[in-house]
Amino acid sequence: MILGENLTFQTSSGKEILSNVSLSIDSGTMAGIIGKNGAGKSTLIKLLAGLDQPSQGEVKIDDRELEDFSERELAVKRSVLSQEVPVSFGLSVLDILLMGRYPHARRVTTEDYKKVDFVIESLDLGGGLKTSYPSLSGGERQKVQFGRALCQLLPLEKDCRKVLFLDEPLAALDLSVQQLILRRIRSFVDDYGLTVVFVLHDLNYISRHCDKVFLLEKGQCMLHGSPKDVFTVDHLYRYFDVNVQLIKGAENRPHMIFN
């Protein structure tokens, strides 16, 4: 379980990006963080993932404060897929995947290679392992980074209590890559009880898959609840300035049609 209590974050120049945000996300569920640009979504992810420390408040994963984790302990507990990872040197795809095993052991063993092979197969990366990463297209790069995040989380077994954070991972990607990544995430949640926290612009995907939605505006959490509670015509007009038509999608979840 991920718990954020009264999270406040100020930049060094004193600007308050997040004020007093509290949230809880159960293990084995998917949570979506939504809001307009500049609402503080990415900052919230960074605090929850332990990249930045909150100015006030605290984050707990499985009842343990984030500050009590060593870097390595935290790295085998959660991994993060960022929006974009630029690399200036020509590391190969394989080099980058293998980095995911860094927090696990000083020496890479055959077991580690087997795990990397598993990820290569499930993301269909086998063809271009020697390719230099900077020469790849945006979509392929993101697939590789997703693979690295998975390599970092393995081994996964049932009720694994591990967390995957994704910070707008699909911006400017092909539909096919988007679908591949999202399908894999869904299956890891179903099969292993992975906990997933998203920042995603695709509200319909959030509505379809997430158990809980948090809506941020100007650094504050304005709404949280099930997709049914959050995605109403009224809310979407108030917080996103859009007129939508709602229809019932799969599992009776709201599906938005933007006019």
Added chain:
Amino acid sequence: MSAQQPLSQKLHLQQETRFLVTLIVLGLLLIFCTFLGTLWGPATSFFQALQSSYQVFTQGQLAQGEGIINDLIYQIRLPRVFLGLIAGAGFAVSGGALQVLFNNPLADSGLIGINSGAMLGVIFGILFAKVFGPLNTLMIDFPHLFLPFLAFLGACLLGGLVYRLSLNNGRINVAIMLLAGVAVNAFAGAFSGLMITTANDEQLRTITFWSMGSLNGADWKIVTFLGGIVIVGSIALIRLHKELDAMALGEREALYLGVNTDSVKKRVLILSALICGPIVSYVGLIGFVGLVVPHILRLFLGPKTKQLLISSFVLGSIFLILSDVFAKNVITPSELPIGIVTALVGTPFFTYLLLKQKRRVG
């Protein structure tokens, strides 16, 4: 067995094999260069040197050449070659590590203020040791440690200053780092000029010869001391290879991977100051080795830090030994400052590589 071997492991082993082959070739080249540097001098032609190298290989010693020639070889030439080997290796390894750390192929110990900090330390030592009593005692008691230690302090000071200046919200801002490096280097140049105005004739001559860079005056004591520092420092840097690999993804991703990036940054900077400070204090400002050597190797071997740093150690040695051979033999019986040779040879080659790379990128 091989059928069960994971695909990723097989590919990884292929990579390692190619690296080992390269390393063996470089190693052989280094041995050859050591002989060449030792035996080729004003009195012997290139072919005589080759012939003597062959004799040493087959018979274990030089056929003729008793007494004075042996002294020349073992007390003057060989220490000089080893000093070049050590200095080249140290500059190249620290340059390679700094490039990965800053995620920028332009970085080396010169750019981020380490070399000019060492320069300030040395000039300060030369000028003021005789003036202050305590400093004077230190210099007389530890003649081999005195200037290297001051150089190390200066390197830490200015390297640390550039690092502090380039921190932005706790992260290194590379653009600011480059500008801070330029500013700190300019300041160090001006300040050393200011200090030199107080120098007397003898001090002025010492400083001038030192600052042009030379492997002259090497002896076994210097070689052992400097060799110890450079080897220990280089091993410590190479041991950070996994952390540095992760830093190539940027600091944020390295943190997510569980790397303590603050500690890595500090360690790389201090180790670079430890390696380059003392080298600079003995051989002067020899530029370009730390920049060019890792860059060349990255083009051939790829950017894996472990392979890059180990091969930089060897190729850096080769580069400096060859430059010294050139400096000694091109205008005999006089000789060129080695810093001039590294820049003269290095710049065109580097430019050529850049152009080639530019064409490839498109």
